[in-house]
Each structure stands twice: as C-alpha cells, then as structure tokens.
Amino acid sequence: MNAERFELADVRAPRPVTSTSTVFEGRVWNVDSDDIDLGEAGRVTRDYVAHPGAVAIMALNDNDEVFLVHQYRHPVRSELWEPPAGLLDVEGEPLQAAAARELFEEADLVATTWHTLTDFYTTPGGSAEAIRIFLARGISDVSAAERFVREDEEADMVGRWVSLDDVLTAIARGKVACPTLLVGAFALDAARRARWATLRPADSTWLRD
Secondary structure, eight states, X not given: OOOOOOOOOOOOOOOOEEEEEEEEEOSSOEEEEEEEEOGGGOEEEEEEEEOOOEXXXXXXXXXXXXXXXXXXXXXXXXXXXXXXXXXXXXXXXOHHHXXXXXXXXXXXXXXXXXXXXXXXXXXXXXXXXXXXXXXXXXXXXXXXXXXXXXXXXXXXXXXXXXXXXXHHHHHHTTOOOOHHHHHHHHHHHHHHHTTTTTOEEXXXXXXXX
C-alpha cells in the first residue's frame, strides 16, 4: 500500500494565550509563564525561555573548509567548536545584516555571497529560541586595523578553518556536540551534494515570524 504523498512542513499555528507573566528576568533572556487555551483539550500553563532568536554562519572557503570558533559555554562546562553566531539583540536589524555583523565580530571575516542554509528551533519544548543558519561564501579577512575588539568570554576565543568532511567525521565520532554546528554541517553537506540547488535567498521568510 502506497502512503498518500504530502508536503512535509511545520505550520505556524499559535493557540490563544489567556494570560502571560514573566516569572524570571535574566541577564540575556527571561522565563515567561503562559496560560494557553487548547480548545477541546482544555487549558494548560507552560513556562519557557523567552528568547530573542539568533543567527549563525557556516562560512565556506574555496577549499571546502568552514570557519569555526572555540568558545567556553558555562551551562555545559565545556569549550565547544561552533560556527560564528549571535543573538538578534539589535532592534530592527535584518537577519542577514546580523549574520554579517557576527561574522565580522567573531571571525574577522567578511563575505560577498549569502544564502539561507536552514532554520531550526533549539529546544521547542522549553525555549522560544530559533536560529537561522546562513551559508556565507566569497570570504576575505578583515584587516588587523579594522578588527572588532572582543570582550568577556569572547576575548580569548580562537578560530580555525576545518574541512567540512572532517567536521562530519567528528560529529559521527561524538567528538563535537554544539547543536548549531551539527545542524549547520548536515545542512551544508546536503546542499553540497545537491550542487547548491536547495539553497534559499538570504531574505527568505522565517517560520517563526
């Protein structure tokens, strides 16, 4: 028996929120509590991280290498290899502009060609965080005189070009665990195998909007 074909796609379908409150105010994000009307299923209360969202960049050079940064992440007490990324914390800033800013600030790189690679929710059961991952190509270095001065936990952040195949091998061996790197590497590999036919414009619509 053949299954009926359908388009696999998530649907933006918010349920009515009858009341909402902030139960914790943090330095970067808050925890909100919503009372939600599920219709026949009744009413429920859900607490979740109210997150502004983020962008990440898989910067790919002509040698099939991606640029990764090494950063300490305190909640997991680990130094992780990650693609350059950052919060959407500048009011009204377009997504691609935010990505270009983060690439400049964290990697000392600029790019001439941008595409949307993929979008994902990090923890949809408990956080509103959504991340758009861009593919950046046509990469060049920022001159030493123009580089951004990094501070706090980013002050000693180092970067390195790593072949995409080596990244995929490290994932398969359980050597790296940053979700943005895993999602970005798998999406980039799929796009490469499709000869880039699956890439979307940099200003593509975002499900979270």
